[in-house]
Amino acid sequence: MTTRIARVNGNSGKNRTWGTLVLATLASFIILLLRVQGTATPTWIVVETFAVILSAFGVRVWMNQRSQESLDSAEFARLRMILLIAGGIVILIPWLSKWTQTRLLGGTGEATELVWIGMLQYAALWFAGGAYQPRHEWLSFLMSCFLAIFGLATSDRQGMIQIVGPFAIIAVWWLMARYWNSIEGGFVASENIPLIRMRLIILLGMGMMAGIVLWLATSAGRETVLLDGFMPTSGGKQRADASARQGVGDGDMLVAARDEAYTFGAVDTDLFLDSEVPSMYDLVSEIYGEASNKKRKYARAISLDQQVKDVDREGTESKKNSREFSALRKPNEQSQNFRPEGTDSRAIVQVIGRTPAWLRLETFDRFEEATWLQSSSLDMKKRNLEPELKMIQEKPWFTVQTVSGELVYPVRERLAVKVIQFESPRILSPSLLTHIHIDRVDQPDFFGWSNDGQMMMPNREHVPRLTIIHQLTQIPSLHSLRDPTSPLSHLSHTQAGHDRSGDFLSHYLQIDAPEQASAAVARQWLEQAKLVGSRATDWERVMAIVNRLRSSIQLDASSVPSEDCDSVVSFVLQQGRAPDYLIATTAALMIRDSGIPCRLCRGFLAKSERFDYRSGQTEVLPEDLHTWAEVYAHGMWIPIEPTGAYPMPHEHRTWWQWAIQTAWSIRDTVIRHPIQSAIAASLVALALYFRQRLLECQIGLLTAMMQWMPARTRIRWMLGTLRWRMWLWDEPISQGATVERWLTEQLAIRSRASRSDAETFVRTVQGLAYAPAPLQQRTLAAHGHVVSRVCWSLVASGILGLLSPRRSSSSAKPITLN
């Protein structure tokens, strides 16, 4: 129960407000605009009006300094008399002004009606300024409203609406304030007792209604929608769908966290024991096939880390990430479909953020004997920043990388990756990762760099499952790389004078001897595209190679070279089809051949088509394992996608850049496909030239579909299309034309109806237009078949109009009705 004691307000007279005067002033401005339009001496009117406004405000200030009692007193009578006389003079100002201008100054003055309006304008102002009783304010308010409506109705100036709008708002507020002021002095004390019983009844009723709705909805079989957000349960369905919102057959061993990336709730300790969760090694073998056992020319030693392994972990040793990746692999014949026991989920990770996203897991710098390697001598840990704690919105974020500000869009994007079932200490992240955050993790030693420059959680077997890793990434803005005048446009590291401080880049320029000849094909491509020398920037060359590969090499996972293949690049170029890792290998080697550092990346592509709009997240499945390449540009690695089956990585462009690039793309298309372009242009030109006929033909086809409608509707439609066709041919209806004359003429021009049918049709139309309803029905019933014939004739003429020669209405010979 709440109690409120009313505050008793005496009517002290101090509640006089300025609202009335503000309204009168706005109305005065409205009328001022009107009067200024209608006079030869606008300055005179403006000065006069502002003088009255200032006087009214002065009177208002003077009045507000006095109490209501003093204003009502007899002593004030003299001053009120003065106010009354002054008001009379003020109201007469427009008339006096006109008299002065016409009689003394020889001018024309204002129009008489404007003089009257001006007098009302000043009356409203003066009443508002000198009001000491409510009725004075009401009178001023009414006069102001009248002036506003009058001004709005009689002036076409745009500024009028801009004043009337605020006037209307303040007037409405004024009305509310007046009402509230009239009653607020008498507010009485109160206490409130909630009607609990009634509310309960209503709530129960609403609950019952909700229950009925729920029951109806569930009985309709829309479980997918209705069970959104519930914990997945087992059983009940004979089939399971990985993309299904309901976790049929799932959730017993795992948790509801599968459905929502931002939820977490482990329910089974088995989660943290050994499981069948795949490692990168398993996935690569599953997706790409087993590596071929090619005999190496040289033995290679791989150092083992110093961590002591438990006996029971020895069996899982093979799941450690490999540091080499053979480009020679056996065709993948069957899928193992790693799926932990007790779950049907196949998701590797879940991603919230922009997709497609290239989530990198590992990179390779050296390519030897058809195998990508991570150089043990290349220690990227030293080249990368130590994670630095930075609190953002009271959350611990770690700055892990800084990128060149000129090559990225300054606004960072946020991405969240939730590890579902993937065993690796490496963190899946985009190339331009700058900040990373895991809830409540504020120790920098939780994060580190791998030798190949990938973010990871050191000293851990793998990133704990169901961990949500928040990341801030930046979007590349590569316009500077395409601008020849930009100092950033040079990417090649073979040119003289280039900064060679980054010797580590030599790792990314290495090309295996057997591949050199094949990779040199890129130069031929660039020469063909006339992109050699100073005519193009390095980035344009990179994109030329990428685009050539995207257009010429098809994705085919089964097209793999044999074990004794010496050059995978040669194989790819010859076959014209290859898996993505071979296309990426080819791209990387060709780009290296141009002197531009490039490396191979492996990870996952979060595809847009897997985006679930209900949960706002994207699932990444094992088959989304992907290989692509990255190009080194001024301290940052920019992803490129040489496989044409996948989209190009997102790049920020301004509208102007986008327009220019589109224009250049069109130009390139025209150059590449001159014949097709010429045919398309000719067709467009023909369509434009014959646009009236084409549109008339389309209207005719549309009209044909209307023939099943009732006769009355068909006639209306016909009349409408006739008028539209006239507009199409720019044929105006002649002045003074009657329906009979116009329709007769149009039927003669646009239809092949017989003369008698045309006459009957015209009479039917006239009957519809002018006859009483019973007669209309009889007319339609009697002449329905004639209407159909004429309509079909019009349809045919419209469709056949495509082939008819261009004509003008003047050439038509109207039929005259007898």
Place this chain on the structure above:
Amino acid sequence: MSQELLTRVGSAMHYDFCPWANRYVYWLKRPIGWVVLAFAASLLLGIYVSQQAYMAAGIVAAVGIIGALWPWISMMGIRGELSWTPSRCEEEEIIDTTLTITNRWPWPAWGLVVQADDAISNQVNAPGQPISLSKVPAWTRSRFWWDCQPSSRGIYPKRQVRLTTAFPFGIWSSSRILKVDEPLVVWPRTVRLTDVPENSGTQHLGIGGLSQRVGDDGDWMGVRPYREGDSLRQVHWAQTARRDNLVVFERQSRSRQSVSIALDALAATRCSPEERDWMLRVLASLANHLLQHAWNVRLHIGERWQVLHMGNRVSFMDQLAAWESPAQAQLAPPVFGRDCGVAIAVISHTQNNSTLGDDSSYGENRIHRFMTWSKTIDEASPEIIPRNAWIIGVGSEADEQLREAWRQACQMGISQEAVAP
């Protein structure tokens, strides 16, 4: 001079030059009338002058529709009940008024006003202000209370009490009738008279005993010859037979004195309501004062009379609260019998039209005239006012004047011949 001039100007400006047209234009005195007129004018301007006026028409229509629908919908879910504690009071006595409102809508109602008779539409804490409720929350039963000071006698409400709202714009109000279970009875205000009337100090005062004086009550004290007017029930038949003349008993008399108070009904009919109320206040004051001092009071209003005692005091005051002047045709002069008491107090008005006649019509009884007068005593016309009358001027000094008149009457003796002031 200025004030007079202003008054004249104001009168000229407010002069109704064409009263015949009021029936046609009075709707313009209401805000909704302005809205309708403004909408019609805007619409016509939009049709015939400029399409921009449609914008004004739209705004005015929106204000009108919202201003009319909002109060109507708000009041659809409102129920209320009005009550007073206590349910009987005298004029200008402060009582508690309680208004219980039930709002069945899931949204609040704002800006409500209680509309009732003027006499009870006031609150002590905010004189001159309407009784208004700022807000009745959604789905609540709210109780509002205030101190009320009824200004005039009567049984209220005389007309339906309504709860109205014109929120938000005040251009159209919607109302709902408030339920009143028990009416409020407002008695005429009584003036506290300080002087004690004579002949009230006997030992039997408190118990209403008898005195040894000759009267018509109690045991018989002796016999005497019959006199005209004696009741046949007093005849001592044995002595009568023995003496062959009517002989009657002499009995004891009551220790409590009787007095008659007569209200000049004809004068009350012809005077103003304010003067009539003052006549009733004088009547109620005298009657209550005499009752408090154990006098027997016999009240005459027109030809009707009744004996007052403490047991029927509430009923008597209720009658005074509800008393309305009867039609003149029904008025007849009162009849004062032998039981009319030692004195007669006449409550009259200075109008020279009385049903009570002159002093001779009251026989040997002492006459005290208390006359209300709407002007000051000095302005009273001596030829109209009887010689032995006290004048009670209607106004702020009426209480004191009645007290003084009563004091003088007591000093002279209620049963003695009054001397005109």
